Amino acid sequence: MEFSWFWFTLVVIVASSFLHRGKYKNKFNGGVVLNFSYRFLVPGYYIMRFGLVPNIIVSSPKAAELFLKTYDLVFASRPPHQAAKYLSWDQRNLAYGQYGPYWRNMRKLCTLELLSSLKISSFQPMRREELGLLIESLKRAAQGHVVVDLTVKVSSLAAEMSCRMVFGKKYEDKDIDERGFKCVMQEVVKLVAVPNLGDYFPFLGILDLQGLTSKMKALSKVFDDFFEKVIDDHVRDGNHGQNKDIVDTMMSIMQTGQTEFQFDHRHVKAIMLDMLGGSMDTAASSTEWILSELLKNPSTMKKVQKELEDVVGLERMVEESDLEQLTYLEMVIKETFRLHPVAPLMLPHYATEDCKVDGYDIPKESRIIINTYAIGRDPSAWTDPEKFIPERFLGSDIDVRGQHFQLLPFGSGRRGCPGMQLGLLQVQLIVSQLVHCFDWQLPNDMLPEDLDMTEEFGLVTTRANHLMAIPTFRLQK
Numbered sequence: 001m002e003f004s005w006f007w008f009t010l011v012v013i014v015a016s017s018f019l020h021r022g023k024y025k026n027k028f029n030g031g032v033v034l035n036f037s038y039r040f041l042v043p044g045y046y047i048m049r050f051g052l053v054p055n056i057i058v059s060s061p062k063a064a065e066l067f068l069k070t071y072d073l074v075f076a077s078r079p080p081h082q083a084a085k086y087l088s089w090d091q092r093n094l095a096y097g098q099y100g101p102y103w104r105n106m107r108k109l110c111t112l113e114l115l116s117s118l119k120i121s122s123f124q125p126m127r128r129e130e131l132g133l134l135i136e137s138l139k140r141a142a143q144g145h146v147v148v149d150l151t152v153k154v155s156s157l158a159a160e161m162s163c164r165m166v167f168g169k170k171y172e173d174k175d176i177d178e179r180g181f182k183c184v185m186q187e188v189v190k191l192v193a194v195p196n197l198g199d200y201f202p203f204l205g206i207l208d209l210q211g212l213t214s215k216m217k218a219l220s221k222v223f224d225d226f227f228e229k230v231i232d233d234h235v236r237d238g239n240h241g242q243n244k245d246i247v248d249t250m251m252s253i254m255q256t257g258q259t260e261f262q263f264d265h266r267h268v269k270a271i272m273l274d275m276l277g278g279s280m281d282t283a284a285s286s287t288e289w290i291l292s293e294l295l296k297n298p299s300t301m302k303k304v305q306k307e308l309e310d311v312v313g314l315e316r317m318v319e320e321s322d323l324e325q326l327t328y329l330e331m332v333i334k335e336t337f338r339l340h341p342v343a344p345l346m347l348p349h350y351a352t353e354d355c356k357v358d359g360y361d362i363p364k365e366s367r368i369i370i371n372t373y374a375i376g377r378d379p380s381a382w383t384d385p386e387k388f389i390p391e392r393f394l395g396s397d398i399d400v401r402g403q404h405f406q407l408l409p410f411g412s413g414r415r416g417c418p419g420m421q422l423g424l425l426q427v428q429l430i431v432s433q434l435v436h437c438f439d440w441q442l443p444n445d446m447l448p449e450d451l452d453m454t455e456e457f458g459l460v461t462t463r464a465n466h467l468m469a470i471p472t473f474r475l476q477k
């Protein structure tokens with residue numbers, strides 16, 4: 001049998017959790033959870049020692065509210081992390097930045113300058129153009145009654161939209177590395193998610209037993225070279241007036257020195273990776289899960305299409321201005337986020353001081369893992385939690401913006417996703433356009449109930465198998 005570092009690491013970490021079991025047994029109500037799959041964790045909250053690091057697994061809405069709202073300030077940091085060190089220019093980015101004045105300033109800069117409503121609207125023509133190109137290619141597939149790999153199509157669309165938003169243009173795959181842009185990005189997401197012995201036994205970090213650090217260093221060099229080239233291109237081409245991409249905006253900020261903190265090439269590069277990492281896989285995977293649920297539930301698909309017919313009509317394509325009227329689609333999206341949160345364990349939070357939560361001691365330096373997958377399926381919060389029922393949101397005020405702790409696809413509190421508005425917009429737009437322009441049929445006469453919904457676990461949870469379907473164009477023009 002082939003030796004796997006992944007399983008070896010998990011075994012070592014679990015074994016070490018046994019050794020420390022006694023220490024925390026009386027401190028917290030859960031004892032040690034031995035099942036690693038986020039699917040089976042029991043609602044509530046548990047302490048589990050991975051290596052030398054205490055981990056709190058939060059898997060009920062009530063517990064999530066305590067950690068993300070009541071004591072948000074104590075848990076608003078990120079743990080030290082090998083991947084963050086090498087892949088974020090020494091934690092200069094937002095996603096893995098430690099809580100403090102630097103992170104607060106950077107967060108303000110991202111929210112106000114890079115991800116504001118104004119900035120998001122400025123990319124509207126680009127989104128329309130990229131989606132238009134996809135629709136044209138699907139129309140050709142529809143004419144030939146060809147099976148389409150929706151996983152590939154949607155992830156390419158998300159990647160191109162992200163590149164144009166961040167860099168202002170599409171780079172060719174070979175510009176970054178012979179493996180291609182998407183592949184290199186996926187490697188980052190994978191490396192960040194792999195359990196790393198160095199994170200749980202810091203004294204082992206230097207030995208790099210799994211070879212992860214050397215991979216990270218190599219990848220970081222690839223990104224560093226590529227991002228320097230992007231910066232050079234922007235310096236050479238000058239800024240693009242009203243149509244500034246994200247790099248243009250950051251370069252202006254850097255050149256005018258308007259920040260109250262140091263902001264140089266390293267910061268620009270770290271934020272570039274955040275924006276790409278934050279927007280590419282999340283939007284693609286959310287879209288893929290929504291389409292999967294619609295294909296699996298044809299009556300729901302019909303209702304979404306009927307709503308689109310009523311709001312948009314069959315004479316034209318969907319415009320962004322139509323989206324707020326698509327209330328049934330909104331329920332479908334919420335229901336899919338509940339069952340398939342794309343970041344099922346979010347990003348880890350970190351206790352910056354000892355804290356008593358609900359009467360239990362949480363030691364300083366604990367990692368807090370919010371299990372949104374378990375929360376979305378918590379039977380005390382949801383009736384028939386395993387069933388896909390968008391109508392459950394009819395007349396309910398539960399939304400996805402972090403105020404309702406039973407549904408947290410974007411997190412909540414200080415660390416909640418700053419790209420939520422953009423992410424939601426992209427997902428609503430792509431899904432509505434695809435189901436408005438086309439009827440979809442599963443290949444090989446597959447029945448909807450036979451569609452495989454197996455997940456592939458990672459920082460972002462994708463389908464284990466690609467989603468394949470045959471389109472038929474349904475608009476009158």
Ligand code: HEM
Nearest residue numbers: 094095275278279282343346347409410411415417419423
């Ligand atoms: C459907 C799309 C998206 C989903 C489901 C999603 C989900 C999330 C989640 C769950 C977190 C972690 C929250 C926490 O740890 O408390 C997060 C953080 C983050 N997201 Fe998103 N996201 C999406 C789109 C985006 C987009 C479009 C961007 C930027 C262009 C983005 C940038 C970020 C960043 C920078 C963070 C780290 C924030 C921090 O640590 O302060 N995300 N996202």
